[in-house]
Amino acid sequence: MGFTMGLNFVLLLAMVATNILSLYHLSSTVQSPKPPAPEPVPDQLLHQLHAIRATINHLTRHQPSTPTPGTNTISSKPSIPPDLLLYSQLSPIASACHNHPDLLHKFMTYTPYSVCPLDSDLAESLILRGCHPLPRRRCFSKTPPNPPSSLPHNPFPSSLTDSNVIWSKYSCKSFSCLAKQNPDMGFDQSVEISKFMTYKTELDLPIPQLLQIAKSASSVVRLGVDIGGGTGTFAARIKMYNVTVLTTTMNFNVPNNEAVAMRGLVPLHVPLQQRLPVFDGVVDLVRCGRAVNRWIPLTMLEFLLYDVDRVLRAGGYLWLDHFFSKRVDLDKVYSPLIGKLGYKKVKWAIGNKTDSGGLKNGEVYLTALLQKPVSK
Secondary structure (H helix, E strand, O other): OHHHHHHHHHHHHHHHHHHHHHHHHHHHHHHOOOOOOOOOOOHHHHHHHHHHHHHHHHHHHHOOOOOOOOOOOOOOOOOOOHHHHHHHHHOOOHHHHHHOHHHHHHHOOOOOOEEOOOOHHHHHHHHHOOOOOOOOOOEEOOOOOOOOOOOOOOOOOOOOOOOOOOOOOOOOOOHHHHHHHOHHHOOOHHHHOOOOOOOOOOOOOOHHHHHHHHHHOOOOOOEEEEEOOOOOHHHHHHHOOOOEEEEEOOOOOOOHHHHHHHOOOOEEOOOOOOOOOOOOOOEEEEEEOOOOOOOOOHHHHHHHHHHHHHHEEEEEEEEEEEEEEEHHHHHHHHHHHHHOOOOEEEEEEEEEOOOHHHHHHOEEEEEEEEEOOOOO
């Protein structure tokens, strides 16, 4: 009897304590201020969150985080495709800037709110190492004191005007000096005007013949890209036939980009390893000049060819103009590599490279005009 009464007393105390705690919690909830209603999430943020979630789901499907039986859960990491690692070493990716802090620091050292330093050679050093430097902030690009009022309608003027010259680090301070120093550099207009118009050997493909080939195939050439085009002579000459060609070129201690612009053409200051800044399937012709040759690493050349395929429309043409290599490499390496594209061979001409280096190394030239198939 006493035990039962004691147990009932304990249960009564527990009930009272529980009620007291409940009353305390209820009173604190009533007295505390009501939190403000959350603001609606902007639609743009929701869209970004959905995109991030979709990306995470996509990566999760392709790289599951759950380890498979028998794997080491401590050291296992998501595998990166080897092709991506290789491409990241060849192609300009911003992360490559971290590998050259000294050059990047030098490039980004300048006086704010003043004229930017004239150091395009430093910018090219970074570009060629896979680092595309960000545009400088808070400094102004230098302009010439007497800029021309307009660009020439004729892309082969008697001489390139020096009124737009602002470079300072080259040995020559004028276009006329460059033309006299080496007439084959592309600055002597009297030499350049005859290029791409004459047929001397099987390696030549004059522009009239090129356009006639396209016409015979019921094709048309209107837009093009000239890779490694120097001072833009090919773009200048084919402009006379109402064809618009963009020229990719680097300076390499001579003002190639400035010369292209002074001829009323568009220079693209990009190296060979960069993805062409052109949309997919929009150009009729891509010409690879002599800058594209055996000195390019094989994997980089392969990436270049497939990027050319990306920008060419169906039925468009790839023109390898005087591509040089060793004869044995052409047979065993480059011809099979080019053949992987599956393009139609419109022209395929091989000739010996007769200068001292060519004779010593057993080198040959290849001129090939290849047509992209309409469907694959």
